[in-house]
Amino acid sequence: MLGISVIPTVNFQCNLDDIQAFLAERDEAVHFQRLLDKLFDKVIPNLEEFPAMGRDFLLGQPASVEGFQLYKRIRSKARNASIREYIFDQYLILYAIDEGKLYLLSIKHHDQLSFDLTGHWPAGA
16 A cells, blocks of 8 residues: 655756756766666655655754845745655755655756866966
């Protein structure tokens, strides 16, 4: 018996497209199918049965002004929803639980979250 309904948002689907392109640029396209397999075979079924398994995102303390502004925006939009984050393999998923439904908000590969200092640093500096 399944628990809560899991619903991917448009943003989540766009994030998957971004991950697919990101992995293709790195000649790691084979990893995208593995991601999809793990999402459908393990992650989503686990979220259906154990929706609170991720860490409460709103308990975290932002470490920058920009982070604090984003935190405030998310908190105001969340209203009564629980916003949670779940890390698996090389991915971070942000999701919301509200009124018996779980909304997949975003997914990122951990390398998408870091800075490309070589690409941004001026040549010769």
